[in-house]
Amino acid sequence: MEPDYTEIEERLWNYIDGTGAAGERTAIEQLLQSNAEWKVKYHELLEVNELLRSSELEAPSMRFTKNVMEEISRLHIAPATRTYINKRIIWGLGIFFITMILGFLVYGFGQVNWSAEGDMTISNYVNKIDYSKFFNNTYMNVFMMINVVLGLFLLDRYLANKRKKFREEA
Amino acid sequence: MYVTCRQNGLSYTGRMSTGLNDSEIISKVLSGDQQAYAGLVNRYQTYVFTLALRFTKNREDAEEVSQDIFIKAYRALADFKGTSKFSTWLYTIVNNTCITFLRKKRLQTHSLDNEGVFEVADSQDSGLRANLVEQKSRVAMVNSAIGLLGPDDAEIITLFYKSEQTLEEIAQILGLETNTAKVRLHRARTRLKEKMQQHFSEEVKDIYN
Known part of the structure; x- marks a missing residue:
């Protein structure tokens, strides 16, 4: 049977990189002593590893640092993201949306006629829910949606202004 | 674990040209000494340029992309929290910038x-x-x-x-x-x-x- 070279190589690379478990390392050391094929493969990969270690970095032009420094002389460091994004606003938004969803659920379940006869299984409970009653008042839904959109728009303006202010200060 | 890695990173990069380690240079730059940033550029330019060259496959584009990377890193320096090595943070910018470059060039x-x-x-x-x-x-x-x-x-x-x-x-x-x-x-x-x-x-x- 033809040996699985991919698996052998993967195990050997782990061994060379030193990322394998202690038990695996011992197993490979034994294989390297007893199995000629593993030994040949190991030396082959070791050569590749050494070659890769000997590869060199490329250098940019002599003017590189000067060019970068000239560019940044016209720039300012942007304020850290954490200074203009208030975590309380994110939490507030999260709580707002969760409250909205819970409110709709409570309202919807409140419309269900629980006294109707039938088996008391979960699927029957689910089937009893009249989903159309969740959004049965069109005017109310439109009103809520407009409020939500307005709220998000105002929040966006607020954050944009705050960011602009920080940038001006920086 | 983190402290060890960080110390290794600093000991490797620490005393090449400026005598300051990455954190010290970053502190100086953030406190207004813009010229101190040249220390970071000198220290990492070959790493950044080599990585950029792996993507662009030609030196002119690699140089342009590398400059862009250092400018982005400078602009975002206040966002470097120090929870990882500076080099790791910088190479994240390298990776993102190079991918954007390739997308623009419509290469797969x-x-x-x-x-x-x-x-x-x-x-x-x-x-x-x-x-x-x-x-x-x-x-x-x-x-x-x-x-x-x-x-x-x-x-x-x-x-x-x-x-x-x-x-x-x-x-x-x-x-x-x-x-x-x-x-x-x-x-x-x-x-x-x-x-x-x-x-x-x-x-x-x-x-x-």
Whole structure:
């Protein structure tokens, strides 16, 4: 049977990189002593590893640092993201949306006629829910949606202004 | 664990030209000493340029992309929290900027198995390869073989072997799980071995014998 070279190589690379478990390392050391094929493969990969270690970095032009420094002389460091994004606003938004969803659920379940006869299984409970009653008042839904959109728009303006202010200060 | 890595990073990069370590330079820059940033540029320019070259395959584009990377890093320096090495943070910017560059150039970058990427690399680097055969230098052969790989493979090999990054840090830079990064590295090395055997069979024979 033809040996699985991919698996052998993967195990050997782990061994060379030193990322394998202690038990695996011992197993490979034994294989390297007893199995000629593993030994040949190991030396082959070791050569590749050494070659890769000997590869060199490329250098940019002599003017590189000067060019970068000239560019940044016209720039300012942007304020850290954490200074203009208030975590309380994110939490507030999260709580707002969760409250909205819970409110709709409570309202919807409140419309269900629980006294109707039938088996008391979960699927029957689910089937009893009249989903159309969740959004049965069109005017109310439109009103809520407009409020939500307005709220998000105002929040966006607020954050944009705050960011602009920080940038001006920086 | 983090402290050890960080100390290793600093001891490696610490006293090259400015005498200050990365954190000290960053503090100086953030407190208004813009010129101190030159210390970071000098220290990391070869790493950044090499990584950019793995993507762009030509020096002019690599230089432009590298400059862009250092400018982005400067602008975002206040966002560096110090929870990782500065180099790891910088290479994340390198990775994102280079991917954006490739998208703009409409090259395929993400498929590890896409032979088309290698063909593009082959055609773009043929001049360098011809030059290399004459040099018969091991180092040049490896550098050229890496140049023949697709950007994903070339990047991960460079990060692991030349940029002093652990597999965990590479995973963080590339936005992958550590195990996925490990598998990618294995595959990249296998492909590199194939490229060397395919394009530099004579040199490879000399090495193995």
